[in-house]
Amino acid sequence: MPxxxxxxxxxSQTLSLHTGMEVWLKLESAQPPASFKIxxxxxxxxxxxxxGAGRLVSSSGGNAGLAVAYxxxxxxxxxxxxxxxxxxxLMKTRIAAEGAxxxxxxxxxxxxxxxxxEISEQxxxxxxxxxxxxxxxxxASLIHEVHGEMPKPGCVLVSVGGxxxxxxxxxxxxxxxxxxxxxxxVETHGAASLGAAIxxxxxxxxxxxxxxxxxxxxxxxxxxxxxxxLAHPVTPIQVSDTAAVSxxxxxxxxxxxxxEPACGASLALLYDRHPELAGPVLAVVCGGAAATREAxxxxxxDVRN
Ligand SMILES: *Cc1c(COP(=O)(O)O)cnc(C)c1O
Numbered sequence: 471m472p473x474x475x476x477x478x479x480x481x482s483q484t485l486s487l488h489t490g491m492e493v494w495l496k497l498e499s500a501q502p503p504a505s506f507k508i509x510x511x512x513x514x515x516x517x518x519x520x521x522g523a524g525r526l527v528s529s530s531g532g533n534a535g536l537a538v539a540y541x542x543x544x545x546x547x548x549x550x551x552x553x554x555x556x557x558x559x560l561m562k563t564r565i566a567a568e569g570a571x572x573x574x575x576x577x578x579x580x581x582x583x584x585x586x587x588e589i590s591e592q593x594x595x596x597x598x599x600x601x602x603x604x605x606x607x608x609x610a611s612l613i614h615e616v617h618g619e620m621p622k623p624g625c626v627l628v629s630v631g632g633x634x635x636x637x638x639x640x641x642x643x644x645x646x647x648x649x650x651x652x653x654x655x656v657e658t659h660g661a662a663s664l665g666a667a668i669x670x671x672x673x674x675x676x677x678x679x680x681x682x683x684x685x686x687x688x689x690x691x692x693x694x695x696x697x698x699x700l701a702h703p704v705t706p707i708q709v710s711d712t713a714a715v716s717x718x719x720x721x722x723x724x725x726x727x728x729x730e731p732a733c734g735a736s737l738a739l740l741y742d743r744h745p746e747l748a749g750p751v752l753a754v755v756c757g758g759a760a761a762t763r764e765a766x767x768x769x770x771x772d773v774r775n
Pocket of ligand 1: 505507532533534599600629630631632633634635636685686688730732733756757758
């Protein structure tokens with residue numbers, strides 16, 4: 471049985487009036503671990519346990535780590551999550567509250583990931599946060615749910631970090647016969663590893679991540695995201711941190727849902743009436759567990775400076 475929930479799909483009257491086209495919201499913020507991540511992490515974890523995994527090891531201090539911890543608790547399997555030093559206390563607390571062991575190692579995700587590989591070699595199954603076909607297959611369920619609940623989209627809005635959500639959406643679109651639907655792949659300026667790769671025609675590793683949207687901070691996207699990004703109607707689009715945070719605030723007012731700037735980045739296209747939009751729009755409201763009142767105060771202050 472899948473570990474994710476079927477989330478609400480609703481037509482936003484406010485955003486439809488604002489953009490002049492139908493806007494449909496897929497509310498992944500309603501998943502128990504607060505983001506779409508449980509679709510991919512839940513699926514890969516279930517497969518691993520079915521194949522005999524006795525321990526799951528994750529390297530993400532963000533929503534992927536939280537989703538693996540949640541999946542492990544549901545499956546009755548112990549989980550170790552290695553997080554880098556810059557992971558917030560809040561996320562460490564949330565992951566530990568799911569019963570997972572939290573180990574702090576290294577400055578950035580790449581360091582934590584290297585340690586997670588070592589730990590998994592001593593007895594455990596490594597769950598990659600975005601670069602695995604089982605992750606994409608799990609994320610594709612999102613499109614299967616909306617198919618039949620809404621007309622064929624004119625475009626789909628997706629935020630991109632490492633590209634696991636994008637790849638799942640593309641797979642789902644192909645599987646339901648919507649393979650020609652344009653996808654707007656949104657990143658913030660300081661985390662635009664997909665945009666850089668598509669422009670260069672080869673994988674690009676960013677020197678650093680300079681964005682408030684930490685969840686989008688993969689220095690290099692999955693190589694398959696580049697391959698499919700070039701083969702499908704995928705348009706990479708970049709927005710500012712300011713636009714992402716402003717969209718988070720507007721969305722909270724309009725829909726009483728608080729999301730991370732990683733998600734606000736996609737929503738910013740709606741609030742800014744981006745010229746690439748084509749109705750009916752399907753916006754994946756990817757969510758995020760780091761969204762709190764206190765975090766929102768920080769984000770607002772940060773983008774003003
Ligand atoms: C992980 C995440 C993303 C990016 O997903 P990728 O699969 O890494 O591209 C976007 N938004 C939120 C809230 C996330 O947790």
